[in-house]
Amino acid sequence: MRLYHHPLSTCSRRVVLAAHHLGIDLDLVVVDLFKGEQKAADFLALNPNHRVPVLDDDGFVLWESYAIMQYLADKAPGQTLWPTDAKARADVSRWLFWCAQDFMPGCSLLNRENSIKALGGMGPADPDLVARGEALLGAAAALLDRHLEGREWICADLSLADLAIAAPLADQTRAKFPVSDLVHLQRWFGQVQALDCWRAADAA
Ligand SMILES: N[C@@H](CCC(=O)N[C@@H](CS)C(=O)NCC(=O)O)C(=O)O
Numbered sequence: 001m002r003l004y005h006h007p008l009s010t011c012s013r014r015v016v017l018a019a020h021h022l023g024i025d026l027d028l029v030v031v032d033l034f035k036g037e038q039k040a041a042d043f044l045a046l047n048p049n050h051r052v053p054v055l056d057d058d059g060f061v062l063w064e065s066y067a068i069m070q071y072l073a074d075k076a077p078g079q080t081l082w083p084t085d086a087k088a089r090a091d092v093s094r095w096l097f098w099c100a101q102d103f104m105p106g107c108s109l110l111n112r113e114n115s116i117k118a119l120g121g122m123g124p125a126d127p128d129l130v131a132r133g134e135a136l137l138g139a140a141a142a143l144l145d146r147h148l149e150g151r152e153w154i155c156a157d158l159s160l161a162d163l164a165i166a167a168p169l170a171d172q173t174r175a176k177f178p179v180s181d182l183v184h185l186q187r188w189f190g191q192v193q194a195l196d197c198w199r200a201a202d203a204a
Contacts, residue, residue, distance in 0.1 A: 002027045003068075004046065004054040008116065009033070010107065011065040012053040014167035016204055018069040018160060020197035022076040028204065034120045066096045069160050081160045088156060095154050095161035103144070106137025107168035111175040130176075138178050145182035152191070166192040 003019070003026040005012030019026045031037045031052050038050040047054045047063040055062045055071065062068050073082035083089045110133035113125040144165070147154070154161040169189050172179055179185055192198060 001025070001058075002029055002056040004029050004031050004043070004056070005052050006031055006033045008119070009052050010104075010111065010168040010171065011051070013170060013201060014065050014164045015053045015055070015068045015072070016201045017163040017167060017197050018072055018081065020200040020204075021081060021163065021195065022072055022079055024072055024076060066100060066160075066164060069096075069164065073160060080157060081163070083157075083159070091155045092159045092161045095159075096164055099161070099165045103137075103140045103165060104168065106133045106135070106140055107171075107175070107177065109133030110137060110177055111168065111171050115171060115175040134178050141177070141179045141182055141185060145179075145185040148184035148188045151184075151188075153188070158195075162188075162192055163197070166198075 001024065003012070003015060005016065005028055007030065016026065016028070031043060033052070037043060038047075038052065043054075044050060046056070046061050049063065051063065053063070053065055053068060055068045057071075062071055070082055073079050083092060109129055113130050113133060117123055117125060144154075153159065154165060166189055169177070169179070171177070
């Protein structure tokens with residue numbers, strides 16, 4: 001299976017983490033977002049949204065990181081990241097939707113303004129956008145911190161939700177996320193960072 005990705009892409013990272021945990025080998029193909037390769041005709045034919053990640057499984061092309069994670073889990077016999085019990089799966093699904101809808105907007109804004117712009121020579125951070133990102137992420141991260149108090153993982157067991165939500169936190173320092181004081185969130189994030197899949201993704 002081939003994954004079109006970028007090493008600095010949070011959305012790609014969550015898929016790579018899941019693949020490593022599931023023991024699935026991915027042929028990683030870098031799409032250089034700084035050079036605009038995501039807008040080239042051959043890539044747009046794969047994903048008209050001009051975004052990574054995109055999976056190509058022998059001609060079956062799938063975009064959207066959460067859908068790709070679920071697909072990979074469904075292809076891994078005996079996996080436990082994406083439960084088959086209806087209630088357990090719904091719980092993981094709930095947090096994946098929450099990640100996309102509530103957690104990622106602030107992460108993406110701050111990552112772009114405080115990190116990607118500097119790395120790509122795209123000018124200074126816009127203070128209004130930084131303030132907006134801090135407000136969005138501050139609210140979402142506080143909710144997550146409260147949820148994690150007394151819990152080992154986001155759902156009953158380690159799941160796709162942990163990998164999906166931890167992925168953007170890899171950038172928390174460089175992107176100046178307002179999360180350093182959230183003790184439950186940081187304890188949980190340390191556990192995710194200790195997983196073999198995290199180290200393997202770092203080395204990829
Ligand atoms: N909802 C999508 C978002 C993907 C996304 O935003 N990808 C970014 C990198 S993290 C990208 O490729 N941006 C390039 C662009 O928008 O032109 C997913 O979860 O896969």
